[in-house]
Amino acid sequence: MYSAFGAPRTLTSKLTEEQRKQLRDLLGNLELTLLYKASVHGYQASAFHQQCDNQGPTLLVAYNRSGYIFGGYTSVDYAQSGQQIIDDQAFLFSVHDGGDPQCIKINSGCYARSDDAGGPNFGQQLYFCYNNHPIVLEKNQYNSSIPFNSYKLYGNDTWLIECEVYKVEQRSTLLDSQVSAEEKPWRNVQWKTSQRVHLIAMIRSHKPLIMSMSRVRILMIGPVGAGKSSFFNSxxxxxxxHITSKAMSGSAGTSLTTQFRTYPVKSSRQGKLLPFVLCDTMGLEEQSGAGLNIEDISSILQGHVPDSYTFNPTVPFCRDEQNMSGPASLPEKIHCVVYVIDTTKISLISDNLEEKLTSIRRNVNSLGNGEGPSKHLCQFLHQVEGETWSHDHMVCSYRTQSDSRLGVPVSCVLPVKNYSQELELELNCDVLLLTALQQMLRFADDYLDDVDPRKIK
Incomplete structure (x- = not known):
């Protein structure tokens, strides 16, 4: 597009900085370059294809009279091939200032769009710039490709005041430099809302490997103040x-948790129970006769310790006192063990505390074959505080310390940041926490996969 003086006309994005940030959260650390602007190039399908064909992944952003900002992403080129496109990365979205963006993914196995000479469409349901006019049209309302609500997505206002298409590129491809080994991320993490939505959906739909069980039990063990209770709260x-504080947590010098507590979690305030229970214990302390008694670990793992049992650091749990007989059932046992450690204090762990952690690990490893979590199920959860949680190279150095001091495999190190001072949820915190929880569920399934069917009751 040229001005009256023959120079290329500059395209100006209609997105605010806040809206652009929300879209980057959906996509990850990606760059958006404006390719097409309907008010400049026209609403005709031919103009759209002239600017957007063969440009790689693109993001369409539409604006309607009611103030809704919505659209869709596709990772497959527009090429007017006449084909039905399968794109498992495609999604619809809606964003607004001051709130979380809405992200709706294409259902697995469904077509993401038609790659024809018409205007852009998603799921063969939502058509933008339909018939060369500034409107959006919904077709095939009973199509199951994208389960969206028209009112929530765009307020049922079909008239557009603008439509833009952005080229989506990895930021690293725009920089003419090589990333050194020290700067390479330890693990690739998708810092975007769509990943958060995906993880939540995976956890909500998870089913324990043994069908007779509704939930797996995850035991958290760690020093005083490491963040066990805070992890459940997070x-x-x-x-x-929203931020909750159901479990007592804080930074006292002695353990605030004095009882064995089992915490189920609901899928929402009025929702059903999720397929896991987080079990909290008294904190470990350096000196003998203080904190969680090591002998209590075996009783907890085997499912003998009841909820709300008050620990006695000097006297281990005794089954006879609770009038219990016979082995616990599989659903009552622990299926995954998690160490919770503050990574900023790994180098400060005393020899006595290190020996306690090593002893617990030996205890866990010895209880295989359905008696407790076998050795490949003991996870190690890093609690990273302050600024360090976002600096991957620092986390990498912490995991090296944990591997050398405590013998924890690198594959079992999971960095997280608990909510402590925040008043609102944050995307990056959620992604790390949910990723760690997903791994715990997988480790629990590994344990259940090894259980002798004859011992299930």
């Missing part, structure tokens, strides 16, 4: 949709 906050 997970609970994600599914409640």
């Amino acid at each position: 997970i609970n906050s994600i599914f409640m949709g």
Whole structure:
């Protein structure tokens, strides 16, 4: 597009900085370059294809009279091939200032769009710039490709005041430099809302490997103040949709948790129970006769310790006192063990505390074959505080310390940041927490996969 003086006309994005940030959260650390602007190039399908064909992944952003900003992403080129496109990365979205963006993914196995000479469409349901006019049209309302609500997505206002298409590129491809080994991320993490939505959906739909069980039990063990109770509060906050403090937590010199507590989590405030229970214990302390008694670990793993049992650091749990007889059933046992450690304090762990952690690990490893979590199910959860949680190279150095001091495999190190000072949920915190929880569910399934069917009751 040229001005009256023959120079290329500059395209100006209609997105605010806040809206652009929300879209980047959906896509990850990607660059958006404006290719097409309907008010400049026209609403004709031919103009759209002239600007957007063969440009790689693109993001369409539409604006209607009611103030809704919505659209869709596709990772497959527009090429007017006449084919039905399968694109498992495609999604619809809606964003607004001051709130979380809405992200709706294409259902698995469904067509993401038609790649024809017409205007852009998604799921063969939502058509933009339909018939060369500034409107959006919904077809095939009973099509199951994208289960969206028209009112929530765009307020049922079909008249557009603008339509833009952006080229989506990895930021690293725009920089003419090589990333050194020290700068390479330890693990690739998708920092975007769509990943958060995906993880939540995976956890909500998870079913324990043994069909007779409704939930797996995850035991958290760690020093005083490491963040066990805070981890439960953080997970609970994600599914409640706001910061919660159901479990007592804090930074006292002695353990605030004095009882064995089992915490189920609901999928929402009024939702059903999720397929896991987080079990909290008294904190470990350096000196003998203080904190969680090591002998209690075996009783907890085998499912003998009841909820709300008050620990006695000097006297281990005794089954006879509780009038219990016979082995516990499989659903009552622990299926995954998690160490919770503050990574900023790994180098400060005393020899006595290190020996306690090593002893617990030996205890866990010895209880295989259905008696407790076998050795490949003991996870190690890093609690990273302050600024360090976002600096991957620092986390990498912490995991090296944990591997050398405590013998924890690198594949079992999971960095997280609990909610402590925040008043609102944050995307990056949620992604790390949910990723760690997903791994715990997988480890629990590994344990259940090894259980002798004859011992299930």
